[in-house]
Amino acid sequence: MRAIVIDDSRAIRLILRRIVGQAGFEVLEAGDGKQAMEVLAGLDGAPELALIDWNMPNMNGLEFVAAARGDQRLRDMTLVMVTTESEQSQVARALAAGAHEYVIKPFTSDALMEKLALLGLVPSGAQA
């Protein structure tokens, strides 16, 4: 299983890489949505999971979700927003655009793993 972590903060990418890496994912990284699309274009098949920040330069997370949903090659990739945008209206916007789940920063590894378990990407009760 592969995951791509898309966040302009290297620190958050490192934390997410650790968590999903320990859950068995091979982890790719991108600093914004545009870079993520470039990384994904070079892959043979889409990763199973994308963890996506909202506020990023060049292409933000919401724009990335819309682009990924419109790309036939990426249609099976599970999209999880991981962001500080915590208003219900923003959660609704992301889900309407095609995100499957929403995690608000700050997050614990247990909280993220619970979301991934709900999505069937890790066994229930798995810990990072």
Added chain:
Amino acid sequence: MSIEMAPTVKDLLFIMEQVWLSYMDPEGIDPLIPIDDEPVASEIHAWVAITGPWEGNVLVTCSRAQARNVAAAFLAMEVEEVPDEDVADVVGEMANIVGGNVKSMLPPGCALSTPYFVGEGEGPFRSPDAVCVAELVGRWRNELLSIAMWQGRNERVEVAA
């Protein structure tokens, strides 16, 4: 929006407690301790701007040593191993997390910038009449850290859609 409707020190403390438990201190044995009336070394500043119906910024201020302590804990590294760019990144991300969470307490329609980071002698590009509406000062590992909300016009900021 009036100053009275802005998030409070209690709100800032709650958010910082979540940051500590999530990234810095998962066991809850080394928390940020709120303190009163102690000046914080103004060496490192990171902030995010909020624009829209409520305008201002969320500013993190601390010493260089504290910024390095925070970055090391955040990244689970030794202090001496943390690259300078990661110190900026972590303190900026802290401002970003606090900013995103306080934005949900503000009127709908506010937008958040990506984080800004500067060293000594610089600061947020805010108007001279900006007002500090809440400030949390905490002690952690024998150094101080301030998280403050300033209300007032931002200058020279780019805000995400």
